[in-house]
Amino acid sequence: MRIIIFVFLAILPFISMAQYQYPVTKAGNQVDSYHGETIHDPYRWLEDDNSQETKEWVKQENEVTNSYFQNIKYIPKLIDRLNNLYNYPKYSSFFRNGNYFYYYHNSGLQNQSVLYRIKGLNGKPQVVIDPNTLSKDGTTILSGFSLSKNGKYAAVYFSKGGSDWNEGKVMDMTTLQYLPDTLSWIKVSGASWQGNGFYYSRYPAPGGSALASKNENHKVYFHKVGDNQSQDKLIFEDPTSPQSFNIASTSEDESFTFLSRSDRGKGLDGNSLFYIKKGEHNFKPIVPNISDFDYSIIDNYGDDLIITTTEDAPNKKVMAFNIATGKWRTLIPETKNVLQNVSSAGGKLFVTYMVDVTIRAYVYTPDGKMEREIKLPGLGNASGFGGERSDKFVFYTFSSFTYPSSIYKYDIASGKSTLSRKSEIAVNLDDYETHQVFYSSKDGTKIPMFIVYKKGLTLNGKNPTLLYGYGGFNISLTPGFNPLLIPFLEQGGVYAQANLRGGGEYGE
Numbered sequence: 001m002r003i004i005i006f007v008f009l010a011i012l013p014f015i016s017m018a019q020y021q022y023p024v025t026k027a028g029n030q031v032d033s034y035h036g037e038t039i040h041d042p043y044r045w046l047e048d049d050n051s052q053e054t055k056e057w058v059k060q061e062n063e064v065t066n067s068y069f070q071n072i073k074y075i076p077k078l079i080d081r082l083n084n085l086y087n088y089p090k091y092s093s094f095f096r097n098g099n100y101f102y103y104y105h106n107s108g109l110q111n112q113s114v115l116y117r118i119k120g121l122n123g124k125p126q127v128v129i130d131p132n133t134l135s136k137d138g139t140t141i142l143s144g145f146s147l148s149k150n151g152k153y154a155a156v157y158f159s160k161g162g163s164d165w166n167e168g169k170v171m172d173m174t175t176l177q178y179l180p181d182t183l184s185w186i187k188v189s190g191a192s193w194q195g196n197g198f199y200y201s202r203y204p205a206p207g208g209s210a211l212a213s214k215n216e217n218h219k220v221y222f223h224k225v226g227d228n229q230s231q232d233k234l235i236f237e238d239p240t241s242p243q244s245f246n247i248a249s250t251s252e253d254e255s256f257t258f259l260s261r262s263d264r265g266k267g268l269d270g271n272s273l274f275y276i277k278k279g280e281h282n283f284k285p286i287v288p289n290i291s292d293f294d295y296s297i298i299d300n301y302g303d304d305l306i307i308t309t310t311e312d313a314p315n316k317k318v319m320a321f322n323i324a325t326g327k328w329r330t331l332i333p334e335t336k337n338v339l340q341n342v343s344s345a346g347g348k349l350f351v352t353y354m355v356d357v358t359i360r361a362y363v364y365t366p367d368g369k370m371e372r373e374i375k376l377p378g379l380g381n382a383s384g385f386g387g388e389r390s391d392k393f394v395f396y397t398f399s400s401f402t403y404p405s406s407i408y409k410y411d412i413a414s415g416k417s418t419l420s421r422k423s424e425i426a427v428n429l430d431d432y433e434t435h436q437v438f439y440s441s442k443d444g445t446k447i448p449m450f451i452v453y454k455k456g457l458t459l460n461g462k463n464p465t466l467l468y469g470y471g472g473f474n475i476s477l478t479p480g481f482n483p484l485l486i487p488f489l490e491q492g493g494v495y496a497q498a499n500l501r502g503g504g505e506y507g508e
Contacts, residue, residue, distance in 0.1 A: 020064055020067075020068065021064070022061070022064055023057060023060035023061060023064070025043065025046075025057065026045075027042035027043065028041075028042050028043070028044060028045050029042070030042060030044040030045075078487065081487060082484055082487065083109065084426070085425065085426075085427065085483040085484065085486055085487070086108070086109065086483055086484060087108035087109050088108055088404070088423055088424060088425045088426070088483070089105065089106070089107055089108060089423060089424065090105070090106040090108075090113070090404075090405065090423055091103060091104070091105050091405070091406075091407055091421045091423065092104035092105070092113070092397070092407075093383075093384040093395040093396060093397045093407055094395045094407065094420075095386070095387075095395075096387060096388065096391065097147045097151045098150075098151040099119055099120065100117045100118065100119055100151065101117065101118050101120075101121060101123075102115065102116070102117045102128065102145075102147075103115075103116055103117075103118075103407075104116070105125075110132055111131075111132055111138045112131040112132050112138070112141060112142070113131075114127060114129070114130045114131070114132070115127075115128040115129040115130075115131075115142065115145060116128060121420075126176075128171075128176060129142055129145070129156065129171075134158065135160070139160060139161045139162060140158055140159070140160045140161075141158065141159050142156070142157070142158060143157045143158060143159040143166050144156065144157030144166065144168075144189075144190070144191060145157070146190065146191035146192070146193065146198065147173070147193070148193040148196075148198070149193055149254060151173055152172070152173055152174070153170055153171065153172065153173060153179075153193075153225055154170070154171045154173055155168060155169075155170060155191035155193070155198050155200070155223075156168065156169045156170070156171050156178075157169075157186060157189075157191070164187055165185065165186070165187055166186040166187060166189070167182065167183065167184060167186070168181075168182070168183030168184075168186050168191070168200065168223075169181060169182060169183075170225055179225065179226065180226075181223070181225065181226065181227070181228075181229075182229065183200065183202070183223060183229050183232075184202070184205070184229065185202045185203050185204070185205055185206070186200060186201070186202045187201070187202070187203060187215065187218075188201060188218065188245050188247065189201035189202065189247065190247060190248075190249060192248055192249045192250040192257075193250065193254070194222075194250050194254045194257065194278070195254065196224055196225050197222055197223050197224035197225055197227075198222070198223055199220060199221070199222050199223075199235060199248035199249070199250065199257065200220070200221060200223060200248075201218055201219065201220050201221070201245075201246055201247055201248070202218075202219060202221060203215050203216070203217065203218060203219070204217055204219075216242035216243060217237065217239060217242050218244060218245050218246050219234060219235075219236065219237040219246065220234075220235040220236040220237070220246050220247070220248045220259065221233060221234055221235060222235050235248060235257075236248070236259055236283065238261075241261075241263055241265070241266075242265070243263060243264050243265030243266075244261055244262065244263040244264075244265070245261070245262045245263070245264070246259065246260075246261050247259070247260050247261075248260075249297065251297075251299065251300045252299060252300075252344070252388060252389060253300070254278065255277060255278050255300070256275050256276070256277060256278070256300055256305075257275065257276050257278070258273065258274070258275050258286075258297050259273070259274040259275070259276075259283050260272070260273055260295075260296075260297075261273075261274075261290060262290060263290050266290060268290050268291060268292050269292045269294070270290060270291045270292045270293040270294050270295070270310070271287075271290060271294060271295055272285070272287050272288060272289055272290045272295075273285075273286040273287040273295045273297065273307070274286060274288075275305070275323065284323075286305065286307070286321055286323075291311075293309060293310050293311040294308075294309060294310045294316075295307055295308070295309045295311070296308045296309075298318075298342050298343070298344055298349070299344035299349075299366075301366045303322055303323045303324045304320045304321070304322055304366075305320065305321045305322075305323065306318065306319075306320055306331070306342070306344070306349065306366065307319050307320070307321055308339065308342050310508075312334075313333075313334035314334075314507045314508050315334050315335060315336070315337065315338045315339060315507045316334065316338065316339035317330060317332060317333055317334040317339065318330075318331045318332035318339070318342055318349070318351070318364075318368065319331060320368075330368070331364075331366075331367065331368030332349075332351065332364060332368050332370075335353065337353040337354060337355050337360075338353065338354045338504065338505070338506065338507050339351065339352075339353055340352040340353060340354050340359065341383070341385075343384075343385045343386035343387075344366075344386070344387075344389070345385065345386055345387030345388060345389070345391045345394045345412070346387065346389065346390075346391045346392060346393075346394065346412040347366065347389055348363050348364065348365065348366070348371070348412060349363070349364040349365070349366060350362075350363060350364075350374075350385035350386070350394065351363075351364055352382065352383070352385070354476065354478075354504075354505060356436065356448055356505075357436070357448050357450070357476070357477070357478060357479070357499050357505050358379040358380060358381070358478070358479065359376070359380070359381055359382040359383075359478070360373065360376075361373070361374040361376060361382055361385065361396070362374065363412070363415070372415050374396075374410060374415070374417065375417065376398055376417075377398050377403065377406075377408070377417075378398075378400060378403065379400065379479070380398055380399055380400030380401075380403060380478075380479045381398070381399050381400065381478040381479050381480060382396050382397065382398045383396065383397050384396035384397050385410070391412070392411070392412060392413065393409050393410055393411050393412055394409075394410050394412065395407055395408065395409055395410070395420065396408050396410060396417075399479070399480055399481050400434065400479045400480075400481065401432075401434045401450065401452045401479050401480070401481060401482075401495075401497075402429045402432045402433070402434055402452070402481070403429070403481060404422075404423035404424075404425055404429075404481045404483075405423055405480075405481060406419060406421060406422040406423055407419075407420045407421040407422075408420060425483055427483070427486055430455075431454060431455055432452060432453065432454055432455065432489055433452070433453065433454075433455050434450055434451065434452045434479070435450075435451055436448055436449070436450050436451075437449050437451060441501065445501065447498065447499060447500065447501065448498075448499045448505070449496055449497065449498040449499065450479060450496065450497045451494060451495070451496050452485070452489065452494070452495040452496075452497075453489060453493075453494045453495070454489050454490065454492065457492060457494070459494070463492055463493065463494045464488075464491075464492065464493045464494070465493065465494040465495075465496060466485075466488065466493065466494070466495050466496070467496045467498065468495070468496070468497050468498070469497070469498035469499075469500045470499075470500060470503065471499070471500025471501050471502030471503045472500075472502040472503065473502070474502075474503065474504040474508055475503055475504060476499070476503050476504040476505045477497060477499050477503060477505070479497075
């Protein structure tokens, strides 16, 4: 489907729409009123994709499209070109465990990326898990991978046929063989290690069809390597809140276990937080009640827990909660820019902000003092920066509309970034440029939009243009590389990406 869409885009500059008789699309009289504004929605009927009327409309539209494609002789060559453009190596950022560095790699056209590891940064790549071999139809995916602190074991989650149910296994990282441990009915869960086992969340085994049964009574268990699932220790449940999600995690030093609770049944977007020290048995509150505020544990420094929150800070701030005193203090106040992520590595906090839809990255001390800004390769999207307290360097991924996702190594002491892995594509991307404009919404609010085109093209409003916009659910549309746009841009097309209101680019 992706290739078909971009085949259409690539030939768009040559289409004369007047040659084709499109089916009549009736306009209904649907009208809504929002905040005193009257909104006409004449094509609401097309949202019902199960109605016979909509099905007939889709059928007629497809007939017009197919009749056009049948007369285009060079489409097979164009499909080959698109496949060749997409056939380039892709890498994830590295994550370290002991002497090994782990990463995901796709050679080009593989359905799923393969998990590799290397011993030292110059080691020989070794396949850990190849999801492409897990099923004949390619629908079994590697949905989770979590290493024990000593690197001896990994908790591995698999999902089959597009299901959101996960099956858990334990891998011996010396032999890369699976142990007999098998865990079922896992959903909305991590795998957080503590010693010779890990915390995970699951539902009771559903009666009848797993797809039709209600998902209620989400529970946290602790699985010890070598045990049957029936032996797993129940850590937390709350029968009075059957629709809650309950997820456990551990601190890097494994001295704390944290419990995050959210409840879809209460119509609240936030979560509560609890903790227990290793060896204790009863969770103690950090944030006792679920509200619309979000709280996320980043790390601990002694009895100080580093937490990001939206409480009284829609753009997020970083707080410290001291478990000995029960007191909070602000480490990094809220700013006008949205705090995207905070991670911990090398005894530092790595903080990223979104500034007009592009990422800025900074290094802070654990007490909230900003040390420096990380100089990124350009304006675009950057993620990663996580690691362990003993790390001397971290890795991050950078990409933009004209810069394929590449991996950089950041030296914490010197503050310098060096290119570690670059995605090479057989196109001169220097031939293309991106600029950002701001246009006015109805109430005068400035809305950002990126415009991507071939250098030298005159932007006179007469070029074939693909305008893509999204604004909803606090989701941000950030710059990203898509090689399938290149044939369209080569032929004088313009790609515009609008960050519509409703996204998370400027907070909620």
